[in-house]
Amino acid sequence: MKTLIIAEKPSVGKEIARVLGATQKSKTFIEGKDVIVTWALGHLLGLKMPEEYKSEWATWDLNTLPLVPEKMLTKPLKNTSGQLKAIKQLANRKDVGSAVIATDAGREGELVARWILEYVHFNKPVKRLWISSQTDKAIKDGFKNLQPSEKYTNLYESAVARSEADWLIGLNVTRAVTVKYQDNLSAGRVQTPTLAMVRKQEAKIASFVPETYYTVQLMMDGKRASLKSGAPHKYTKREEAENLVASLKNKPIVVVDVKEKQSIQQAPLPYDLTELQREANQRYQFSAKKTLSLMQTLYERHKVLSYPRTDSKYLTQDMLGTMKERVMAIQGFAPDDVKKILKNGAQVTLKSVFNTSKVTDHHGIIPTEERPRPEKMEADELKIYRMVVERFIGLFLPAYKVSKTTIVFSAEDILFHLQQEVVLEKGWKKDIQKLEGNDYQLNEQFNSPVYTIQKQLTEAPARLSEGALLQNMENNGLGTPATRAEIIEKLISSDLMERTQNKLSTTPKGQQLLTLVNPALVTPELTSKWEKSLEEIAKGILRKEEFLTQIKKETARLVTEIKNSTQTYKDHSLTSKICPDCGELLKERNGRDGKVLVCSSSTCSYRRRKDPKLSNHRCAQCHRKMEIHEGKTGKYFKCKYCNVTEKIEGKNSKKPSKHETKKLMKKINQQEEEAESPLALAMKAALEKKG
Numbered sequence: 057m058k059t060l061i062i063a064e065k066p067s068v069g070k071e072i073a074r075v076l077g078a079t080q081k082s083k084t085f086i087e088g089k090d091v092i093v094t095w096a097l098g099h100l101l102g103l104k105m106p107e108e109y110k111s112e113w114a115t116w117d118l119n120t121l122p123l124v125p126e127k128m129l130t131k132p133l134k135n136t137s138g139q140l141k142a143i144k145q146l147a148n149r150k151d152v153g154s155a156v157i158a159t160d161a162g163r164e165g166e167l168v169a170r171w172i173l174e175y176v177h178f179n180k181p182v183k184r185l186w187i188s189s190q191t192d193k194a195i196k197d198g199f200k201n202l203q204p205s206e207k208y209t210n211l212y213e214s215a216v217a218r219s220e221a222d223w224l225i226g227l228n229v230t231r232a233v234t235v236k237y238q239d240n241l242s243a244g245r246v247q248t249p250t251l252a253m254v255r256k257q258e259a260k261i262a263s264f265v266p267e268t269y270y271t272v273q274l275m276m277d278g279k280r281a282s283l284k285s286g287a288p289h290k291y292t293k294r295e296e297a298e299n300l301v302a303s304l305k306n307k308p309i310v311v312v313d314v315k316e317k318q319s320i321q322q323a324p325l326p327y328d329l330t331e332l333q334r335e336a337n338q339r340y341q342f343s344a345k346k347t348l349s350l351m352q353t354l355y356e357r358h359k360v361l362s363y364p365r366t367d368s369k370y371l372t373q374d375m376l377g378t379m380k381e382r383v384m385a386i387q388g389f390a391p392d393d394v395k396k397i398l399k400n401g402a403q404v405t406l407k408s409v410f411n412t413s414k415v416t417d418h419h420g421i422i423p424t425e426e427r428p429r430p431e432k433m434e435a436d437e438l439k440i441y442r443m444v445v446e447r448f449i450g451l452f453l454p455a456y457k458v459s460k461t462t463i464v465f466s467a468e469d470i471l472f473h474l475q476q477e478v479v480l481e482k483g484w485k486k487d488i489q490k491l492e493g494n495d496y497q498l499n500e501q502f503n504s505p506v507y508t509i510q511k512q513l514t515e516a517p518a519r520l521s522e523g524a525l526l527q528n529m530e531n532n533g534l535g536t537p538a539t540r541a542e543i544i545e546k547l548i549s550s551d552l553m554e555r556t557q558n559k560l561s562t563t564p565k566g567q568q569l570l571t572l573v574n575p576a577l578v579t580p581e582l583t584s585k586w587e588k589s590l591e592e593i594a595k596g597i598l599r600k601e602e603f604l605t606q607i608k609k610e611t612a613r614l615v616t617e618i619k620n621s622t623q624t625y626k627d628h629s630l631t632s633k634i635c636p637d638c639g640e641l642l643k644e645r646n647g648r649d650g651k652v653l654v655c656s657s658s659t660c661s662y663r664r665r666k667d668p669k670l671s672n673h674r675c676a677q678c679h680r681k682m683e684i685h686e687g688k689t690g691k692y693f694k695c696k697y698c699n700v701t702e703k704i705e706g707k708n709s710k711k712p713s714k715h716e717t718k719k720l721m722k723k724i725n726q727q728e729e730e731a732e733s734p735l736a737l738a739m740k741a742a743l744e745k746k747g
Contacts (some may be wrong), residue, residue: 057153060146060184061093062169063078064159066357068190069095072158075195084142092146100140101171103223104440122228122615124608128220130171144176157205162365162417162538165592166208184208188363189424211417221245221586221607225577228611232618233572237625240564242550243573246535250582251552251569253528255562257520264516270297274465274472275506281465281474290689294509301507304467309502312471314428315465320457323406323450323484325369326420329537330530332364333444337523338604340439341558344522344541350440351421358437359445360385360428365538366418370411379404381425383452389428389445393486396453408452422448450484457481457583463496465506519559531583541678551629551646563630572623574614582610630656637662639698668694675700680712686690 061076063069070086070093078088085094107114109125122513132140146152146590155178156576159165173182180207187198226244233241253562269290274281283289291297329337329348336342342350351364387394404410409420430438457480465472482488518529522544529540530623544560547553551567562570576582586607592598633653644666651666668683675682675695682693682702693702 057150058087058151060152060155061092061157061158062143062172063093063095064165064168064285065097065356066095067266069093069358070157071190071359072195075192085137085146092149092152093158094143094146095139096143096168096172097136097139097169099168099250100136100143101175102133103128103715104131105221106227116231118232118235118619121232121619122224122225122611123231124611125390128223130175133307136466140172140175143172147173147176147178152180154181154183156183156185156199156202157208159364161186161188161363163211163218163536164538166212167219170212188366190359190416191426191602193425208597211594212592214599217593217600217603220604224604224607224611225614229617229618230356232615232664233569236618236621237572239565239627239629240550240553240623241569241572242546243569243577244537245583246551246579247547248570248573248577249532249583250525250529250534250543251547251562251566252578253522253525253532253551253580254560255567256568257517258562260517261519266516267514268292269514270294270513271510271512272297272300273508273510274467274474275508276465276474276502279474279476279494279709281463281472281510283464284464284473286470287492288514294511300470301509304470304505304507307467309464309505310466311498311500314461314464314496314498316459316461318457318459318480321483321485322408323453324369324447324453325406325409326422326451327444328367328369328420328446329364330367330533331369332421332440333541334523334526335528336440337521337558338420338591339443339736340436342436343544343555344526345545346436347440348538348541350437354433354437354441358428359426360424360441361419362422364421365536366416367422367537368414368416368418369420370414371409371419371422372412372415373410374408374412375419376404378425379740382423382448384444385425385427386423386448387427388430389442391450391619393449393453397449400452402452404451405454409451409534422691438675451685453484453486456483456485456488464501518563521558522555522560525560531585532580534580535587541602554671568625568628570626570707572618572621574617576696602717627656633661635662668696675703676702 061069061072064071073086073088073091073093076088076091076093076223078086078093085092087093104125106123108131108504109123109129113123122277147155155173157166157169157173183202184207185198186203186208187194196419214424222244229243230241233243252503269292271290272283273288275336287300288296291300329351332351333342333344335346335611336347338343348364351361354361355364364726380398383397411457423445428441433441434704459478459480460499461476461478463474463476465474479488525544526540534540535543537651542552547566548555551563552569554561554563586603589603591602593603629641629643629645631642631644631653634640635642635655635657638657639656639662640655640660642653642657642662645652650669652662653666654660668685668731670681671684673682673691673693674680675698677698678695678702680695680697682695682700684704685692685694691704693704694700708739
C-alpha cells in the first residue's frame with residue numbers, strides 16, 4: 057500500500073518527492089514506489105460566506121445582523137478547486153493505505169491539511185511530519201520520526217477556533233459599519249487595535265509642543281560631564297545657566313567619587329521572526345511582508361535557514377550535536393570566525409540557548425547544515441541570511457566585557473558626573489571600537505574649569521516605523537509572528553493606513569473608522585485575551601466550544617453597539633466628478649495600476665482609471681511616452697503634449713520579452729504563497745463588489 061503525502065506548496069512537495077525517490081511526475085502529484093506526494097496551494101478550502109448558509113444573508117442589511125450560523129462549514133476555493141479534486145481522487149485510490157500531513161509545521165499548516173482530509177472523507181491512518189528545516193537530512197529524519205496526527209489535534213482545534221472567531225467578529229463588524237455608514241469599511245479583532253496604535257502615536261505628535269531649554273556641562277579632557285545634583289538639569293532661560301557658570305568660573309574642581317563596575321554582556325539569542333522583521337526594517341527598511349517572503353525563500357528554495365514562522369529564540373537540547381555541521385556550512389560567509397570556532401571544537405559559549413522547555417512549535421532561526429550558494433541568492437536574500445549568520449556566530453564567541461567608571465566632580469556644592477567605558481574584551485561585539493578612558497584619582501583637583509552652555513529643543517515623537525509597530529503588536533499579544541505582516545499589509549490595502557518612507561500613518565478613512573467601531577475593538581486588551589485563549593486551546597487547557605460561545609456573545613454585543621451608534625461619517629474619497637451612467641458622484645480608490653474612479657452608487661458598476669496609463673510607446677512628433685486612452689472603438693495612444701493619437705495594433709500578438717516573462721513568473725510564484733487568509737480574500741471581494 058502507498059502513503060499519500062500532502063505538502064503545503066508545490067515547491068515543498070517536489071523537494072519531498074525528490075528526497076523520497078518519487079520520480080513519476082504529473083501535474084498535480086509525484087508518485088514513487090511507496091509514496092504519492094501531492095500538495096495544496098496554500099488554503100484549498102475556506103469557511104462558507106453568509107449567502108451560502110441563508111439566501112436572505114446575501115443582502116447587506118443591518119436587520120439581518122448578527123450572522124451566526126448554527127454550524128460553520130467549509131467550501132472549496134474557486135481558484136484552486138482543480139487541485140482539491142485531484143487530491144480527492146488520490147485519497148480514494150485503493151492502493152492508498154495511509155496519509156502523512158507534511159504542510160508547514162504550525163497552526164495554519166495544520167488547518168490547511170486537516171480541512172482537506174475532512175473534505176475528502178479520509179478515514180485511513182494519518183501521521184504528521186514535523187520538521188524545522190527543508191534540508192534533505194531534516195526531511196529524511198522527519199520521515200523516520202513521524203508523529204501520530206492525534207498529537208496535533210488541539211493545535212487544529214485552535215486553528216479552527218481562530219478561523220471561526222475571525223469570521224464571526226470580522227465579517228459581522230465589517231458588514232455592520234459598511235452598511236450603517238455606506239462605505240467599504242473593514243474592521244477586525246486584530247487589525248483595528250493595530251490601526252489604533254498608529255493613531256495613538258499620531259495623537260502624541262499632534263499634541264506635542266516643542267520647548268527650548270539650556271544645559272550646563274563641565275569639560276574634562278574633551279569629554280562632557282553633566283550636572284548631577286545641587287542645580288537643575290535643565291534651565292528654561294539662558295540667563296539662569298549663565299549665572300550658574302559665572303558663580304563656578306573661578307572655583308576649583310575636585311574629584312569626590314570614583315566608582316568602577318565591570319559589566320558582562322552575553323551574546324543575544326537567535327532571532328525569532330518578529331525580531332528579525334524589526335531589525336530588517338530598521339537596517340534595510342524592508343517591510344515585514346518582504347522579510348517574511350525572503351525568509352520563506354531561504355527556507356524552502358535555498359534550504360539554508362530553519363523554519364522562519366517561529367516565536368521562540370531558544371534551541372532544543374538535542375540540537376547540540378548539530379552545531380559543528382552548521383558552523384562548517386557558513387564557512388564561506390565568515391571564514392576567520394569559523395576557523396577560530398572550529399579550532400575551539402565548535403563549543404557554544406552561550407549555554408543558556410539550549411532550553412527545550414522554552415521552545416514552542418519551532419526553535420529560533422539559525423542556519424541549517426546546507427552550504428549556501430551566494431551566487432544563487434538575490435542581494436536582499438543575502439542581507440537577511442547574513443543577519444542570521446551574524447547572530448548565530450555570536451553563540452560561539454566570548455562575552456562582551458567592559459569596565460564602566462563613574463567619576464563625580466565637585467565645584468563647591470554643585471556636582472557633575474562623567475561616565476566612561478573601557479572595553480576589556482570585545483567578544484561577540486567584534487566590530488566595536490575599543491574605547492579608552494582617562495584615569496582620575498579621588499580628591500584630585502583641577503583649576504581653571506571650562507563650562508559649556510548648550511541650547512536644546514525637545515524633539516517631537518517620531519511616527520511609528522513598521523519595526524516599532526511589530527514590537528507594539530508583540531508586546532500587546534496582537535496576532536502571531538506568521539500573521540503580523542499580513543495584518544499590516546491589509547490595513548494599507550484597505551486604505552486605512554499609509555506607508556511613507558518606512559513610516560506609518562493613518563488615512564482620514566482609518567481615523568474615522570476608529571471612532572465608528574466599538575471601543576472594545578480599538579484597544580488590544582480584548583484581542584490579547586482571545587489570543588491567550590487560542591494558546592490554551594492548542595495546549596488542551598480550554599475547549600474550542602467554550603471559546604466560540606463567548607465569541608458569539610461578543611459578536612452580538614458589538615453589532616448592537618454599532619446599530620445604536622449616533623456617530624456620523626464623511627467619505628473623504630468622494631470626488632466632484634459625475635458618473636456618466638447614473639449621475640452619482642465618483643469615488644477615488646486605490647487600484648492595482650494606480651488610482652481608479654468608481655461609482656458611489658451600490659447599484660452601478662461604472663469604473664475607470666483616474667489618470668490615463670502611460671505606455672512605453674513614443675510619440676512620432678515629440679518622441680515622448682504616450683498615454684493609453686479608451687474610446688468607443690477601443691484603446692488608442694494619445695500624446696498629452698501635442699494631442700497626436702495612434703491606433704493600438706497587434707498588441708495582443710506581440711511576444712513578451714524575457715524581462716516580461718520573468719516578471720510574470722515571479723508574480724505567479726508569489727501567488728502560490730497566499731498572502732491573505734481565505735476569509736480575508738472573500739471579504740475583500742465582497743467589499744469590492746459592494747463598492
